[in-house]
Amino acid sequence: MYFYEVAILRSPLNNLTYQSENKIEIGTKVLIKLRQRKVLDEAVIIKEVEEPTFKCSDINEITNEFYDEKMLQISSFVSQYYVCSLGEALSVYNAFDKNINKIEIEEKFDSKIVLSPLQEKAKEFLKEKKQALLFANTGAGKTEIYIKSIEEHLNLDEQAVLLMPEISLTPQMQKRLEKVFGKSVAIWHSKITKKKKVEILKGLQEGSIKLIAGARSALFLPYSNLGVIVVDEENDDSYKSDSKPRFHTKDLAIYIAKKFELQLILGSATVSTSSFHKIPFFRLDETYHKTKKLYSFEDSDANLSPKIIDKIDKTLKSNNQVIVFLPTRANFKYQICTTCGKSVECPFCSVSMSLHKNDLALKCHYCGYTQKIPDSCPSCNSGIIHNLRVGTAQIEEELKLIFPAKTIKRFDRDEIKTDNQLKTVLNDFNDGKIDILVGTQMLSKGHDYHNVKLAVVLGIDSVLNMNSYKAREKALSLLIQIAGRSGRSGEGEVIIQTKNQEFFNHYLNESNYLEFLEEELEFRKDFYPPFLxxxxxxxxxxxxxxxxxxxxxxxxxxxxxxxxxxxxxxxxxxxxxxxxxxxxxxxxxxxxxxxxxxxxxxxxxxxxxxxxxxx
Ligand SMILES: [Zn+2]
Ligand SMILES: [Zn+2]
Incomplete structure (x- = not known):
């Protein structure tokens, strides 16, 4: 009889000891029965142990799936550092399948991309430093550098992973990668079907798929020969997992690259203070397409002030498009009673209900609870409800009244729920079928809008005034990203509603972002990460x-x-x-x-x- 310590997948339990008549390899996925559970649970063989003094249960089944040594080591680190069980850490991985064998496929790629001398220098720097930061201005061509670097690794018969925030995995990006890597690239994110996932996992192990472009879960696939990890928009907070294990994908990528000596490229136009502090960087500050940007500020509290409406009007009249950004969705975020001052709160959460006029309802953005719009204040039964902090739906509605002949669409989580909806809106916008796109953070991510000449930014102060040590970094990087969407080709204009003009005006200039990072590090010293x-x-x-x-x-x-x-x-x-x-x-x-x-x-x-x- 053999005895094994096993980690139970997706369970907070510590490792347990089970027995089997078979000699089982470390890392093998097995099925076991836990006391008081009716079904079998998946577990992973961690090590062979001496016969314990207590009585063990049998391992019920040995599967064909296994976790390799690297997966076990990384999971062990995750369970220590992010404080979870080994079983929980391992459960983020897709295991190897013993039944799938590598097929020899001889394939060389030639992207035919010619880098500029500065891009070439950047690529060499990244290669030489092994783990480095590509600090590139918007439009400086960092994607070309990613592609060239990935190409080199694939031509050495290594695999590559390109991580992106989920929302940046656009059809445009997919096309761009497929143009160079054909069927060797696969897109991986939370919305792809189970069937597609099985297909990709098979292709990856057989060797027909060599590059995975995906959201954070793409880091946890069965790679047998990973050569390079690219983390695009490395400053994006969506890389931090908000459920157990609460790992930060970028930090984990740094750990993995250092431990297993892989190349790591972290890229962004607005690099994070933490990466800037600990990783050598290359500044790519030339701009590919010559663009000129005009900034103006508006400190009026009115969301669509006469000045803003006038600018939108002029842009539309010259047959150009407009994007309008707000950090809040729905019509209004708060419903406050003008008599007693209380806000209308969700009965299950201590947060304000958001007003969704189209659905004639108040909705809780935390638990999903929905109720009809009350006629009077539920607290004092008499007061009139006043709406505060405007959201995307409200601005869309107001713009439709001001520009009745124009097509105005919303771009947020309420409107865009599937991949297809995303594709449709982006295509329609680029084909000129939409005049104004009103959206949240979704607007800011890597989409190429060719004909946008005006970006209107509302409510950015609510991001800046957030109760977080990262508020300044978040607000500024968000603003730079949105501004970058306007005038991709030629001239662009950005109008910003803010009471903090001085701060934004200085740092909006991308050549001052380095100065911002240095100041930010000074400000955080002794009190905040990355120092503590x-x-x-x-x-x-x-x-x-x-x-x-x-x-x-x-x-x-x-x-x-x-x-x-x-x-x-x-x-x-x-x-x-x-x-x-x-x-x-x-x-x-x-x-x-x-x-x-x-x-x-x-x-x-x-x-x-x-x-x-x-x-
Ligand atoms: Zn009241
Ligand atoms: Zn709620």
Whole structure:
């Protein structure tokens, strides 16, 4: 009889010991039965152990799937650093299949892309440094450098992965990659079908697929010979997973590249302060298509001020297109009573309900609860409800009244729910069938709008005033990205509604972004990442008293620990979510080991642990 320690996939349990009459290879996926469970669970053989003193259950089935040594090592790191079980860490991976064999396919690629001397220099720098940052102005041609670098690795018979925020995986990008790599490239994201996934996994292991372009989960595929990881828009927060394991894809890519000596290219026009601090960078500051940009500011509180309407009108009259950005979707984010001052809140979450006029409803953006629009204030039963903080739907509506002959479409999560809807709107916009596109962050991501001559940016101050140490970086990078959508060819104009003109005006100039990063590092020194580590623990349960007690217990414990600092604790900004009360502790330390030890000491099922929290 053989005895094995196994990690149970998707389970918070620690590793358990099982037995089998078969000699099983480390990393093999097996099926086991847990006590009190009716179905079999998937588990992974971690190591062979001595016969234990207690009685073990049998392994029920040995599958053909397995996790290789690298996957096991990376998962072990993830479980330590991001504080989860090994089974949870392993569950982000798609395993290898023993039944799929590599087929020898001799194929060389020739992109025929000719780089400019500066691009060539950048490519050489990235190669020589092995792990480096491509700090490229908007339109400076970083994608060509990615493609050339990837091509080199593929021609050495290595594999490549190009990571992008999900929203940037556009049809345009796909076409561009397919033009060079043909059937050797596959697109991987959360919305592709199961059948397609099986196909891609097979192709990747057989060797017919050599390049995966995808969202964060693309990092966790069965690569047998990965040569290069490219992380595009490396400053994007969507790389941080918001469910367990709460890893940051970019940080993990850095870890993997260093550990296994792979090439790593992090690229962005607005590189993150943290990468800038720790990775050597190359500044690609020439602009491919000569563009001229005109910035103007508007400090009026009216969203569509006469000045803004006038600019939109002029742009449309000269047969050009307009994009309008707002950070908020729906019609209005808050409903406040003018008599008692209370806002209309979701009964299950302590957040304001958003007004969706089209659906004649108030919706909670956190739990999805929907109710009809009340005639009067639900708190005092008499007050009139006043709408605050305008959203995309409202601006769309107002623009339709002002420009009735024009076609105006919305570009946000309420309107764009599928891949097809995304493709349709983008195609229609580029074909000139839409005059004004009103949208959220979705607008800012890598889409090429050829005929946009005016970008209107509303509500950017609400991003700048966010309660986060990263607020300045977020607001500025967002604004630069949106501004970059206007005037891709030729001249473009950007009008920004803000009370912080001085800040934005100086740093909007891309040649000043380096200065911003240096200032930002100075500002964060001694208090914030990347100089210190921040971690958040949220205690969440329907019994509020219980989780408050739990928080109090750990606050007391952590305060006795001289190596870590309790920065703050108390009710979470959103105190109630989906009927669960939430308390949190924010910890800070320059001693990673001590911080991790503290996090691992939290022994309650109600705790959510977020290492390197971004808020
Ligand atoms: Zn009221
Ligand atoms: Zn809710």
């Amino acid at each position: 580590k921040l971690a958040k623990i949220i205690f969440s349960h329907s019994n509020g008293l219980k989780v408050k007690d739990e928080m109090d217990f750990y606050v007391k414990l952590f305060k006795e620990n001289k190596d870590i600092e309790v920065v703050g604790f108390g009710q979470s900004p959103i105190f109630k979510m989906s009927n669960k009360y939430r308390y949190e502790i924010l910890l800070r330390s320059s001693n990673i080991k001590a911080l991790l030890q503290a996090l691992h000491s939290v022994q309650t099922a109600n705790a959510i642990i977020d290492m390197d929290t971004i808020y």
